[in-house]
Amino acid sequence: MHHQFKELADVDITAEPMEVGPTCHYVMGGVDVDPDTAAATGVPGLFAAGEVAGGMHGSNRLGGNSLSDLLVFGRRAGLHAARYAQETAASGTRPVPDEAQLDLAAAEALRPFSAEAGEPEETAGPAGPPENPYTLHQELQQSMNDLVGIIRKAEEMEEALHRLAGLRVRARRAGVEGHRQFNPGWHLAIDLRNMLLVSECVARAALERTESRGGHTRDDCPEMDRAWRRLNLVCRLSDPSGGLAAPDAGHGQIRLERREMPPIRPDLLNLFEKDELVKYLTDEELTQ
Template sequence: MPSYDTHTYDVLVIGAGGAGLRAAIEASAHGVSVGLVCKSLLGKAHTVMAEGGIAAALSYVDDRDNWKVHFADTMRGGQYLNNGRMAELHAKEAPERVLELEAWGALFDRTKDGRILQRNFGGHKYPRLVHVGDRTGLEMIRTLQDHGIYQGIAVHMECTITTLLKEEGRVVGAFGYEREKGRFLVFFAKAVILATGGIGRAYKITSNSWEYTGDGHALAFHAGAELMDMEFVQFHPTGMIWPPSVRGILVTEGVRGEGGILLNNQGRRFMFDDIPALYVNQTADNEEEGWRYTQGDKNARRPPELLTRDHVARCIVREIKEGRGTAHGGVLLDISWIKKKLPHAEDHIRKKLPGMYHQFLKLADIDITRQPMEVGPTTHYIMGGIRVDADTQMATVPGLFAAGECAAGLHGANRLGGNSLSDLLVFGKRAGEYAAQFAKENKSVTISGEHLDQYSREALRYFETEGADNSFQVQADLQDMMQDLVGIVRNEADMLRAVEELKKLKERAANVRVTGNREFNPGWHTALDLQNLLTVSEAVTLAALERKESLGAHFREDYPDRDEKSGKFNIVIRKSEEGWMELRQEALPELPAELQHIINEMK
């Protein structure tokens, strides 16, 4: 059997995006040894693609903002399916985490009097997003990476984890391999933190990078942890549709925050046609008022383009389905129109949205200062994930923690833009703190060589199968199926078909044939990733079938309305003893009176 490179740490962090880096920094600060594993190169995590900003109620631009308003916005955006304690902690602690990031060297955009500048974003009542042009995620990663390296955290780049190690009823490490050479790796740890991001690569059109194959969700599920809210997949309303060179690439909500408008093929701002009752009093009813809002007028109401992402995405789908879309199946997002309002609009756009301007000019030959973009919904984020304790971020299996997109609870049925980056900071910090505490209170445990041999045999079996399929084709077929049958608009018939298709895809995935050897073999990597993609795809589909209502990002055309009775539970998934997915409905806990009072007050 193969040999193993073995490493031992007090805390092992899997994933080196914003949540993973912040968790590793915090654990290290508590005096324990920390290992950090990343699937790609350090600094290349998908967090770098987060463009709009970090949501934090600093109140530097509008002094009416505070943590209570942020809390209420988050709960309302999540359709009150959120974990109230997580939403409270997030709103209270986000400002401190942002100022901490600044102290570590992050360079945020400033107001004229030198304070941190904050911009408008969908679903947020006041200007709240701290930003660096439209490169905020990159600045966050740069800052956290530099700080983490300075602390001496051990980093293992280009490594994939395939199994979590368990002994004595708790997680005690992880098994994986080095992507470049194919060597197997064993990590022993007293606590493990999952910070692996999302599941976007289960879909055909996605803004997510290649690493987002649901690794953390699947690792936790197979280790016995519970998943929650998996039906809630967010389709960002503005991903590029055309040209093919940029298909799926995200167009930051910051474009709309700076005055960008959505137009159908008739040149009409269709977002004025459908404003939810929940937001009528906060939403502009004319173009001029919406423009004043984006320019910082405190007395104006926000434009309808800045409603929550689920609503904007469904409005775009409606225009396309009813024949008012563009030739390539999208709508137009236009920021160049502000030339009517600002004398130096082109300079303003290049200054506020430098990444957008340069990216689309170079990759698509589109000058956003002069012409609109063709956009449509793209798979962007999953609100569901590993069920964790709100305060400690520990999963339902001792020794296992999770933070960031792979953890559930904060966002409920729909995430507000900008809350993802503050989520990474707030709960990455908490995961690191409590994982370090757990490590100090528990002893190390090793795993027998027999178990390790079994894990390596499972990983290598694709070189020995007789199947005719290749892993790339199976993944493409899975992505097509999920896009068509479990996408932005769902119904029971399609999802029952998806369940049957998943059974066939599982059989094909188990028998894909990998040729060559373990070095530099993307076919092998894809075969291993497929198991995770199938696990999360099944969880999304079964949970979506179970929730017979439309709520937040989950829209069913056969149940188009929210059901006040059924919309009061989370769907929890666990692995049965036979290996099946067991689903149960779990009633939402009652909010403490003081938090309910805040929500009632803000309404």
């Protein structure tokens, strides 16, 4: 630790104070997958496991739980991905990418090299000069840290969504210089779209979930609501083209859906003390 601080920040922690703060350890959400095959819902050929997937541990992911998650569901994902590849190759049904979508994605990726002042109809906002992707990244990071942090409030998350709308418009004008070879500014400009997308998913879902549970803590909703245990929040792109078109600053990039989860099997419930289950299950579930 002493070496890292000295090399990266020029701080001698044996003689000077160090800044300590929380950071993101896990994304408690992710790709919507089938629990048996780990196949992503609505994305043929994509298999996911671990932190990138929804996961089986919900709002509480500890280190040991993550390892078991990877071992079990990583194996399932690998087995079914191999089986899928073999079956589609043998049957000739392997999905073929749409050339128009590929061209659109390529043009979107190269946009930062030719970024110019945006027009109102193109950016859904006022025109402006090209934006520095590093500045946008810093503002996004600070906004999420300040407004959608460890302890959350409705008014702060609403403000975060307002800021995200402005950053989405400005990110359409992110510009870079140089060449394609090892260009971190270009990489960041491309990453910003996904960063903004994930940030909106986190903020909208956290605002919708009016309770505190695991790593999700609401200062204005401090209690855990047992009714929320049966609900998952699914984020879907509001743009059917896949989000490559100009974003709508007013409505965001995603829409939320509530999905009711199937009841827990009786043989699994019998593994727990009833006094413990009362904290989490609804009266209806406990009666059944």
